[in-house]
Amino acid sequence: MPIKFGTDGWRAIIADEFTFANVRLVTQATANYLLQENGPGQLIIGYDNRFLAPEFACSVAEVLTANGFTVYLPSRSVPTPVTAWAIKKYGAAGALMLTASHNPPAYCGLKFIPEYAGPALPATTSAIEKEIAAVGTGGEVKTLDLDTARARGLVRELEPEAAYREYLRRLIDVGVLRKAALKVVVDPLYGAGIGYLEDFLRAAGYQVEVIHNHRDPLFGGALPDPSARGLEELSRRVRETGAHLGLALDGDADRFGVVDGDGTYLTANQVLYLVLAHLVLDRQYRGPVARTVATTHNLDLLARAHDLEVIETPVGFKYIGAALREKGCILGGEESGGLSIRGHIPEKDGILATSLVAELRAVQNRSLGAILGDLQSRYGQLVNQRLDLKVDPVAKERILQELPGFAPAKVAGIAVTGRLTVDGMKLTLADGSWVLLRPSGTEPLLRLYVEAPDGERLHRIQQDVTAALRI
Structure with missing residues (x-):
């Protein structure tokens, strides 16, 4: 079966199609593409908490270093948005991320993130697919023993957590969070986002309880998906503890889940509406808004009232990312739980999204349901x-x-x-x-x-x- 890149990279069942041999094949093809484009350079490697993900990451490093690349390799899992952000921090030529996001535990995946730190567009993935076919029909897959690569200085440590949290402080009004000192329950769903959101909010003065904050490649027997069904325990815990919010991340922390203080799950469409209103009304942002064809037109109602352009894209955050990069959009979002804003990387980021929800809740000092009700009264409701x-x-x-x-x-x-x-x-x-x-x-x-x-x-x-x- 030919290896194809879907909406967000290549995903397959571990030990069936997702094997070490195929991971090396896809990595070699990506290396060939990059060598043709710009020659060797620095690359980031990231991986989530799935079965064998650290070992697959080492195989990626062995192929990349054999092809002359210097790699930043983490000793623990790293969220997709943090991996993308690290491209900018280290001036890398891109990143390879091992993740199957919110797919079932049997899956793993591999995707290439270009130098602009957002999802690869079809022209890039098509070029890599051609290289995969070429390597798979007689091309050479180069490898270099990891210890040898380290000895040659081709492998560097990647520990981005503290630096990313410091960066997040420039995007989020920490003073507002500290003044509000609200109580929140965080659920990283056993995923790569463990430690990021909860530590950021604690440092900002929030009272934080965390659930599902250890690595479990089986994700507690469920999907690492911050949907209403996937967050039933979070909703219950919010009610039991009297927390003001429940905030969740998916398996690689690029998507978000939000629960109000009464345990009510908010859809991604509702969260996008709330965050856009926060940016426009509280932060006074002005500029275009990007959404996919499948995402709520409640965004349009608010944008129209403030003379803001709405850019409609095909489904897939790669198209939202392009609008963020090229059109200066203040917000880009999709109904499946992806969000980013102007001034951030053009990649969906659940850590940023949930931090923005914490900020708007602190600014408004009332429930999300109450804020949403006011928006619907003011702008209309769909x-x-x-x-x-x-x-x-x-x-x-x-x-x-x-x-x-x-x-x-x-x-x-x-x-x-x-x-x-x-x-x-x-x-x-x-x-x-x-x-x-x-x-x-x-x-x-x-x-x-x-x-x-x-x-x-x-x-x-x-x-x-x-x-x-x-x-």
Whole structure:
């Protein structure tokens, strides 16, 4: 099976496709690409808490040093956003990160992060895939024993935690946190983010309790996913301790999860809305806002009221990262839990996102639910839902063939005002509602996103679209 890069790197099942041989193959291909682009230089290596991740990282280092690169290799796991940030700190040519993010424990992954410290764009991953094919059909995979590489000065230690926390102090108003001295429960979900968020908040004067803060490659028998289901224990602990907030990270700490003081889980769309409001209203930021086609238009309601441009991208934080780099966006976000802001790296960062939530909670000195209610009263409200619709491959192919010609004048009796095909098929409606249908790239699923002013209209739109396409 050919090795392909998906939305965020190559991921596969450990000991099946994700083997030491294939990790060396992908690393050699990446080295070939970089040597053709700029020659040898410095590279960062990061890895999460998954099974054999440290050992895979050593294999990556052995291949890179054999190809003339100097590598920064950590002695413990490092979050994806911190690995990306280290590229800038050390002036490296990029990074290789071993992670499968929030995927099941059986998976691991490897991705290349370019010199700008954000996700690689398709042109880069396609070039690396061509190198993978070339190396896999007779090319040489070079390796250098790690002890020899160390003796030659090609391996340097990477201990970024203290420096990253100090850097975070420049992005977050620590004085506000210290004055509020709120109580928070932190859940790093056994992942690479252990120690980062809790230590930062403690140093800023917060009272912090931590759960799931030791390495467990099985992630407690669940997914390292900060979803409502994945954070049930965090919600319970927030209620039991009377904490003001519950803050969580996924397995590699690039995505966030947030629980209000009453134990209510907030969706990523709600958190993005809150953070954008904090940036615009409290910090007085002005500039464009970037979101994916699948992300809430509540951001648009707030942006429109303040004459801010909204840039809509395909799904995938690589496109958000490009907007942050090229358009000077004050915030970039996606409904799957990714967020970054102007002045930070163009990579999603759960540590930054949750720290911003702590800051806005301290500034407002009231529950997130109360803040959200005020925003909805001031700017309007849209409710949203994503449905993952299981379809057999034949039906999926039929629907995808019909989709380019699907252009109704009305949906659920509401006039269609716009049609977008940048990623799937998206219709915008006269009352502010919208519907997006896009296929999963890896599963027999169609993802149906709908947002509307109320739940009744949302369900009518869902029913109308699924009936029209015979899903």
